[in-house]
Structure formats: C-alpha cells, structure tokens
Amino acid sequence: MPVNAPAEYFAAENRFQSAKSREERIAALEEMIRLLPKHHGSEQMHAQLKSKLAKLKKEAPAGRKGARKAGIAKEGEAQVCLIGLTNSGKSALIAALTQARPQVSHHPYTTTRPEVGMLDYRGVKIQLVEIPATFEPEYLSMVRSSDAVAVVARNPEELKQTEKILADNFVRIKSVAVNPWKESAAEIKERIWRLLGFIITYSKKTGTPMALPRGATVRDFAERIHKDFVRNFRFARLLRSGMAKQVGLDYVLEDGDVVDIHTK
Numbered sequence: 001m002p003v004n005a006p007a008e009y010f011a012a013e014n015r016f017q018s019a020k021s022r023e024e025r026i027a028a029l030e031e032m033i034r035l036l037p038k039h040h041g042s043e044q045m046h047a048q049l050k051s052k053l054a055k056l057k058k059e060a061p062a063g064r065k066g067a068r069k070a071g072i073a074k075e076g077e078a079q080v081c082l083i084g085l086t087n088s089g090k091s092a093l094i095a096a097l098t099q100a101r102p103q104v105s106h107h108p109y110t111t112t113r114p115e116v117g118m119l120d121y122r123g124v125k126i127q128l129v130e131i132p133a134t135f136e137p138e139y140l141s142m143v144r145s146s147d148a149v150a151v152v153a154r155n156p157e158e159l160k161q162t163e164k165i166l167a168d169n170f171v172r173i174k175s176v177a178v179n180p181w182k183e184s185a186a187e188i189k190e191r192i193w194r195l196l197g198f199i200i201t202y203s204k205k206t207g208t209p210m211a212l213p214r215g216a217t218v219r220d221f222a223e224r225i226h227k228d229f230v231r232n233f234r235f236a237r238l239l240r241s242g243m244a245k246q247v248g249l250d251y252v253l254e255d256g257d258v259v260d261i262h263t264k
C-alpha cells in the first residue's frame with residue numbers, strides 16, 4: 001500500500017474481507033474510501049474502490065426481491081433519526097427510550113433495516129428511527145426528510161466521522177450529539193426534546209397535552225383542535241402558573257399553559 005493510509009483504513013479493509021453480507025461490505029468499502037488519503041499517489045486506488053462500491057450497490061440486496069421500501073410512515077409529533085457508526089449503541093438507546101426491542105449485539109451491522117420506536121415525553125409522542133450504519137442512500141433520504149437527528153457516538157472521533165457522513169450527504173437538519181455510554185437515557189431524552197424546541201400546552205376540557213413550536217399562539221392551538229375554533233373564536237382563558245387570564249388569538253403561549261377556548 002503506497003498511499004500512507006491510517007490504521008483505521010486497514011481495519012476497514014479487514015472488515016471488508018471478512019464481511020458476510022452485502023451491507024457489511026458496502027459499509028466497509030465506504031469507510032475505506034473515506035479513510036484513504038486523497039493525493040496524487042492514491043487517485044487510482046480511490047477510483048478502484050469507488051467502482052467496486054458502485055458495483056456492489058447495484059447488486060440486489062440479499063433476501064429481498066425488487067425494490068424495498070425504506071420509507072417509514074411518520075407518526076407522533078416529530079420524527080427523529082438516530083444515526084451513528086456501527087456498535088455506537090443506537091439499538092440499545094431505542095430499547096432504553098421506547099417499548100421497541102430491536103436486536104442489540106456486539107456484532108457489527110446488526111441493524112440492517114430502520115428500527116422504529118415511540119418515545120413518550122410528558123404525553124407527547126416522538127418517533128425514533130434507527131438508521132442502519134450502512135448509510136444507504138434511501139435511508140439517508142429518510143434522514144433528510146425527518147425533523148431532527150440524534151448523532152450517536154462513543155467518542156469525539158466517531159462523532160466527527162458521523163458528522164462528515166451527514167455533511168457529505170447533504171443532511172442539513174438540526175442535530176444533537178449523544179453518547180449513551182456516558183449519558184443516561186433520561187438525559188438523552190431531555191436533550192432530544194430540547195432540540196425539537198416544542199412547548200407542551202394542555203386543553204382545559206380534555207387535559208390532552210399538545211406539542212407546539214416555541215412561539216406558537218392561541219390561534220395555532222385553536223387551529224390544531226378544529227378550524228371552527230378559530231372562525232368562532234371569542235376569547236381564550238389561560239391558566240398559567242396558577243393564574244387565569246383572558247387572551248386573544250395572537251397571544252403567545254408558553255410551556256405548561258392550560259388553554260380553554262370560548263367560542264360564539
């Protein structure tokens with residue numbers, strides 16, 4: 001190897017050679033391409049690796065005929081993708097935060113299809129989706145259309161690598177870095193929630209929690225219940241830290257507000 005590659009490159013190469021599935025091979029190759037230094041002497045090597053990768057990607061995924069659907073129906077108030085290198089702890093985190101029980105294992109690339117779980121934050125549902133560490137294009141396009149990303153990484157180096165993958169693939173949505181090995185699941189849950197920037201308000205009549213973007217008004221609240229609530233709006237009675245006040249449609253709500261809409 002005349003190109004001065006770092007040790008991680010050779011580790012990826014070993015993984016490539018011992019890979020058992022197409023997904024594993026693709027992931028190892030992609031990592032090799034990322035880790036191979038870019039200079040004149042390595043151009044040919046880069047070209048070879050890339051054409052190998054292109055060929056691999058054209059092969060049909062084992063065990064699945066025809067097109068596979070990667071899209072996952074969005075459910076809940078927001079969809080947050082967990083993305084990170086293999087073994088970073090994505091599946092274990094989903095298992096800790098939701099009722100889902102994805103396979104957790106020290107074997108690399110255990111998760112080969114997105115795993116979904118529903119996080120409950122004070123009664124508000126947030127969908128978590130584990131993106132397989134193979135970073136296939138169809139999964140990355142799911143990430144682009146989700147609401148936020150939690151980058152799961154065990155150390156700064158992993159974080160850097162994962163962020164580079166996101167940047168290289170034009171994933172430019174808001175994200176937070178989490179380390180399940182060092183932070184508790186409760187802390188991570190809190191930070192994912194803060195990233196989304198929601199407030200929770202409550203309907204006086206039903207007590208149902210409603211997540212709204214920070215800065216939302218009584219009009220936003222009313223619209224979410226029913227369009228007629230805005231059309232027939234007279235005033236809203238707001239309960240905030242034990243105090244009641246009467247407000248109009250443009251009044252800005254705060255986290256914890258209990259809203260009672262009075263109509264004509």
Ligand SMILES: Nc1nc2c(ncn2[C@@H]2O[C@H](COP(=O)(O)OP(=O)(O)OP(=O)(O)O)[C@@H](O)[C@H]2O)c(=O)[nH]1
Pocket residue numbers: 084085086087088089090091092093103104105106107108109110111112132133180181182
């Ligand atoms: N000590 C410790 N081990 C963990 C933690 N999270 C995951 N692990 C272990 O790390 C290994 C990988 O965890 P997974 O959750 O399967 O990792 P993943 O990111 O989903 O990996 P793949 O789906 O295989 O790409 C397993 O052996 C877990 O038991 C953690 O917070 N602390």
Ligand SMILES: [Mg+2]
Pocket residue numbers: 090091092102103104110111130
């Ligand atoms: Mg997994």
